[in-house]
Amino acid sequence: MVVAKVARQKLPKRSYQYVAIMEVTCEFDQARVKQWLETQLHDVNAPLSNEDEFKLGTMEQEDKELLLRLLRHYPKLLEPRDGCPSHTTLGVSHEIHTGSEAPIKVRPRRHSHSEQAIIDEQTDKMLLDGVIEVANGAWGFPVVLVRK
Numbered sequence: 001m002v003v004a005k006v007a008r009q010k011l012p013k014r015s016y017q018y019v020a021i022m023e024v025t026c027e028f029d030q031a032r033v034k035q036w037l038e039t040q041l042h043d044v045n046a047p048l049s050n051e052d053e054f055k056l057g058t059m060e061q062e063d064k065e066l067l068l069r070l071l072r073h074y075p076k077l078l079e080p081r082d083g084c085p086s087h088t089t090l091g092v093s094h095e096i097h098t099g100s101e102a103p104i105k106v107r108p109r110r111h112s113h114s115e116q117a118i119i120d121e122q123t124d125k126m127l128l129d130g131v132i133e134v135a136n137g138a139w140g141f142p143v144v145l146v147r148k
Contacts, residue, residue: 033066048075103138111145119143 048071056064071078111119126132 030062030066037066037069046072046075048072048078050078105138105140106142109142109144111143115145119145 051068051071054068054071056067059067123132127134
């Protein structure tokens with residue numbers, strides 16, 4: 001488990017095709033980690049754009065180098081992003097079964113020009129990032145603008 005600027009993260013299931021698992025059945029051994037890195041990862045030496053901001057805690061220099069090598073192999077995970085988080089590439093679909101209920105469509109709320117500009121800007125960002133998509137459906141609810 002790696003902690004980098006965020007709280008603990010749950011690891012994906014072993015059944016995912018893109019996950020390579022290094023089983024640890026004994027005490028931590030740097031030689032085994034190095035061997036695993038050699039077989040699984042290509043040599044990546046290009047530093048990440050925000051690498052100097054990482055707070056890796058107190059560890060031996062050799063351990064830091066191993067960790068940085070692993071992190072450099074997956075640069076998209078740690079690169080800073082503006083806007084929305086990226087969309088999934090796992091082919092996940094989401095459906096809400098409403099049974100025989102009639103669709104509900106609520107009129108949009110009125111917003112000031114400055115608020116509407118913020119809504120339009122955020123919506124455009126989400127469309128470009130692939131987080132949302134254009135749809136014409138029977139269901140519709142207004143945008144609620146919330147301050148940070």
